[in-house]
Amino acid sequence: MLEIKNLVKKYNTGDLAINGVDLKVEKGQVMALIGPSGAGKSTLIRCVNRLENPTSGEIWLNGENIVKMRSRKLRRARRNMGMIFQEYALVERLTVMENVLSGRLGYVGFWRSFLRKFPQSDVNAAFGLLNKVGLDAMVNKRADELSGGQRQRVGIARALIQNPDILLVDEPTASLDPKTSRQIMRLITELCEENQLAAIINIHDVALAQMYAERIVGLRDGKIVYDGSPDDLKPDVLTEIYGKEDWTAVRKRKPKKDQSEDDITASEEHLAEMQ
């Protein structure tokens, strides 16, 4: 459904952010994209919906090459890709309802959207989605009055009302607490399953990725270094993706000052564990 061929993205600044990526995502497949900061995760998904223009390569969505598209066709293609942002990217001064309906802009003409006269079917869909993400009561609140978790729910509803084939999700939980993070990830994956949506989810939290994604792709320095199931993500693979680190270490309690002998044994234990 989505196929990326030999994608390269070099920014004007000279940063080679994506360096020859080949990737295929099937219909309904939820994929997590992990990798260290600066690996090119955001760049990759921003190339897919052409918020950034790739330097070279091809991106095929439903049999059409997105890289070649010009304005009108590109708008049509973008309708099929819902994007969810780390900082939510809601239009702060618009209401929750207006934000959700803005997901329909690719379908609705200018004057209708300007006068906020969206088709009744769109309004119904918006109410339905807001109900699903648990925000019925917030319809007329302004986006800047919501908490982070609530905002991300609005962001999810806005992406889904596009009726997309694929979700492009950039660190959806990076600004949220652990519990809300899980709830948001569960919501996204459930909705994907329900609607047969594919998803590329950029995420820093490896545990969360393993929990909710069926496939994990590791990116490092603009190249794919791992592509497989969450269960095979062993420490040596993590080292390959992120660089050397003690992946199994658990935080030790700080030894008390007067127990200097215990201190030594503690560090010995630590050494033993690392081997």
Place this chain on the structure above:
Amino acid sequence: MAETLSSSPKIWQHRNRNQQLLSWLIWLLGTALFVVCWQKVSESTTWFFVWDAPRIAADIGSRMIPPRWSYINELWEPLWDTLNIATIGTMMAIVMAVPVAFLAARNTTPSTRFVRPIALLIIVSSRSINSLIWSLLLVSIIGPGVVAGIVAISLRSIGFIAKLLYEAIEEIDKNQVEAVTAAGGSRLQVLVYGIVPQILPAFAGISVFRWDINIRESTVLGLVGAGGIGLQLNASLNVLAWPQVTLILILILLAVIFSEWVSAKVRHAII
């Protein structure tokens, strides 16, 4: 490792030696310039008039009281003209300044190479000419009267409004714009959904602020024949009718207080 660190402490200074020297030099030059200028001004001043000023002022002051209240019936119309000059002038300026602002803002201009410089030129030329000078020009072109005042005010305000507005446009959060773009919105839709909501408070604030300024500016335009209460002020000054001048000044003060009050209310309502 620790020893080498402690043996050669690293020095940190806000300014290094050259910068310090430069700053001293600038201060010295500034002071010298001030002294020279003071002497020039002092030479060309007739100090007798200056020492005499308090007496003259007191004299005029005593003639200004009490205001000639009956004169007010001749002032309602010019006052109304003044308010109209400011209001209509501001509205015309807004209509012309908004497109200019979008053409001047780096993130909305169709071309940074060609269109943006033109928009910036419009802004600069409008801002560099005072509305009194615009009036002088316009009175000689379209003749004296309210219309000249309105056009002068609007020409002067375009630059002011467009400049502040384009700065507001350049400061918007681009994530919100990207979100609307990513949903497949057209350029116009991105404008209306992604940009306009973000700049609306700034826009309203700027407009009302300029209207407030224009009320004050339009009170003097009459001095050069561009209509409004300044016309009466000029006439009264010419015949040394001090009690009338007092009344006009009181009226102007009230008008300015009124406009300040309105703009404060509006700004409060939007933010």
